[in-house]
Amino acid sequence: MLHYASKIVNFCCSIDEKDMTSLSNQLYYWDSIFSEEACQRYFDHFATLPSLQQGTIHMFGKQIQTPRLESFHCIKPISYRYSGQELKANPFTEPLNEILQRVIEVTGYPYNSVLINLYRNGMDSNGWHADNEKELGKNPVIASVSFGAERTFKLKSNTGDEKHSILLSNGSILLMEGKTQHEYKHCIPKEPKVLEPRINLTFRTIFELK
Numbered sequence: 001m002l003h004y005a006s007k008i009v010n011f012c013c014s015i016d017e018k019d020m021t022s023l024s025n026q027l028y029y030w031d032s033i034f035s036e037e038a039c040q041r042y043f044d045h046f047a048t049l050p051s052l053q054q055g056t057i058h059m060f061g062k063q064i065q066t067p068r069l070e071s072f073h074c075i076k077p078i079s080y081r082y083s084g085q086e087l088k089a090n091p092f093t094e095p096l097n098e099i100l101q102r103v104i105e106v107t108g109y110p111y112n113s114v115l116i117n118l119y120r121n122g123m124d125s126n127g128w129h130a131d132n133e134k135e136l137g138k139n140p141v142i143a144s145v146s147f148g149a150e151r152t153f154k155l156k157s158n159t160g161d162e163k164h165s166i167l168l169s170n171g172s173i174l175l176m177e178g179k180t181q182h183e184y185k186h187c188i189p190k191e192p193k194v195l196e197p198r199i200n201l202t203f204r205t206i207f208e209l210k
């Protein structure tokens with residue numbers, strides 16, 4: 001019950017529009033889940049991970065370098081495929097295990113993998129997409145942890161009727177569940193005024209397809 005109570009109390013405190021309509025049972029935001037000291041320690045660990053690399057994705061018939069660095073980690077030695085690229089699994093580091101436990105406590109869901117994104121500054125970004133690959137199951141649950149510079153997270157409904165914008169702060173968790181990945185797309189737009197880096201960890205459960 002604690003899981004639901006904490007979700008309601010902290011529900012979407014920085015979403016800038018009152019009308020959350022169909023998002024209201026599918027999107028949750030918690031501020032300051034990690035202390036300033038922990039955020040700095042985790043930021044330093046992830047920003048220097050040797051496995052971070054700039055991937056190449058397939059878009060609009062072209063090979064494009066991702067405008068950020070990425071590293072994929074899974075408790076099983078499996079790969080994650082999206083936008084035509086295949087990311088091989090790295091093992092979980094000790095800080096990843098600590099954060100995973102906290103994310104499970106806060107969100108009430110289990111996860112077996114995490115995609116780490118390093119946005120070197122506001123010119124790095126993540127284009128409009130949904131995390132709806134078959135390996136993520138029917139209604140993917142995605143828990144997104146932020147360390148470092150505050151960045152804007154945008155969501156728009158596939159029907160074009162709704163647009164939302166959330167500021168993701170240092171030490172926060174954003175949870176997307178239900179049909180969010182079927183009904184909405186999300187992105188991290190470029191913000192040239194942001195000069196500092198940001199680390200994002202998106203925890204997911206990857207199912208092995210038969």
Ligand SMILES: O=C(O)CCC(=O)C(=O)O
Pocket residue numbers: 115117126131144153168186187188200202
């Ligand atoms: O950086 C973020 O907050 C979003 C990351 C994301 O959308 C993804 O990894 O699929």
